[in-house]
Amino acid sequence: MRVAIVTESFPPEVNGVAHSVLRTAEHLLRRGHRPLVVTPAPARGAQCPPQTFGSGADAERIPVVRIPSVPLPGYPQVRIALPSRQLAAALAGHRPDIVHLASPFVLGARGMQVAARLGVPAVAVYQTDLAGYAHAYRAGRGLGEAAAWRRIRAVHRAAARTLAPSTPAAQDLTAHGVPRVQLWPRGVDSVRFHPRHRDEALHRALAPGGEVLVGYVGRLAPEKRVDLLAAASALPGVRVVVVGDGPSAPGLRAAMPGAVFLGRRTGEELARCFATLDVFVHTGPLETFCQTIQEAMASGVPVIGPAAGGPLDLVSHHRTGLLVPPRDGAAVARAVAELAADPARRARYGQAGRAEVTARTWEAVGDLLLRHYAEVLAEHRGVGVAPSAAPSGVGAEVGIGAEVGMGAGTEVEVEPGSPGASAGTVVPVLPVLPVLPEELPA
Secondary structure, eight states, X not given: OEEEEEESOOTTSOSHHHHHHHHHHHHHHHTTOEEEXXXXXXXXXXXXXXXXXXXXXXXXXXXXXXXXEEEETTEEEEEEEOOOHHHHHHHHHHOOSEEEEESOSSHXXXXXXXXXXXXXXXXXXXXXXXXXXXXHTTOTTSSOHHHHHHHHHHHHHTSSXXXXXXXXXXXXXXXXXXXSEEEOOOOOOTTTSOGGGOOHHHHHHHOXXXXXXXXXXXXXXXXXXXXXGHHHHTSTTEEEXXXXXXXXXXXXXXXXTTSEEEEXXXXXXXXXXXXXXXXXXXXXXXXXXXXXXHHHHHTTOOEEEESSSTHHHHOOBTTTEEEEOTTOHHHHHHHHHHHHTOHHHHHHHHHHHHHHHTTOOHHHHHHHHHHHHHHHHHHHTTOOOOOOOOOTTSOOOOXXXXXXOOOOOOOOOOOSOOOOOOOOOOOOOOOOOOOOOSOOOO
């Protein structure tokens, strides 16, 4: 199967969209399919090593077409693809059976138009709460929340299927008029993220007074609300460590002078940072999934997250961590103090969290995606197929009333020719929002 993945982000960028697209392309190669990735080009001078899957003589390169781009005003780390004929040429030349749109908005919207012209069905993967971001960045004069939802609806209504990473995200989409929504969660590498990577020497260096190490990992941007850690950073016996970078870094350093800012970390160093934490806190209220929570859980670290969005699917309140009211710094501080004072509970939550995510492998999640592809292609061709059951612990296509069991590249030459077919329809499957915990820290 030939799959064209049109994504708003791809390595060397470091974020949830880029990571999941890379894992998807790797899985397609692993299963014998032929992916092509189309993405905005990074900033001039950025290193773009070829993305490969496998090793040695058997290594395969993931073909990547990079479209000229410009930085997003106010947030230059985000690149916006410019209009270009390269997109249409790349898709026509690849002759895809299906087009995968990762967090479509600018380049993805154009990719949808090209797929429609080629008569190829498209699967749109919802990953970013763009309407929430518009509010966080106060984009009222331009891209306000209502305008963002109009854009989201326009793109996703044209897709044969929209895949949401969590039940709250799916519920949000259906409430705003997006049809044909089904679940596709994210995997986690529980070998890379593992408690054995805990580094006591690093812990002593970061918390020389024996403080409880409380950490955040991710972008430092307004929508992440890392400022909500300020009260926790002032707690006695607590040392806050922040891993990541972004436009909010200077203000956060000023607001939390006692915190340790490590900047961006990747690979083995990132895994060691996760495992060395005593408590992981995610503060952003706009997460459609929240991959860093899964990575902390895989690392055996208890988690604190907002009772909103993706964390509702990931954090079992009072079992793997604590859920707190979103946008409430005092509640974050109380939850941190509660876990900081109870090492036995931290250990219990960490062990339970690790057990919860070990079955959520990228391989299982990738196979679930392939079943979504197969169903869309069958419907496109007018052949009915029964939905397949999802692997245990990674979510599923669920019916009404069901419970969700969540527990650089180089440019390539394009070939001439393009397929043609008529679009089909998909029967919507609506997810159910999980029940909020009855008691949240006040």
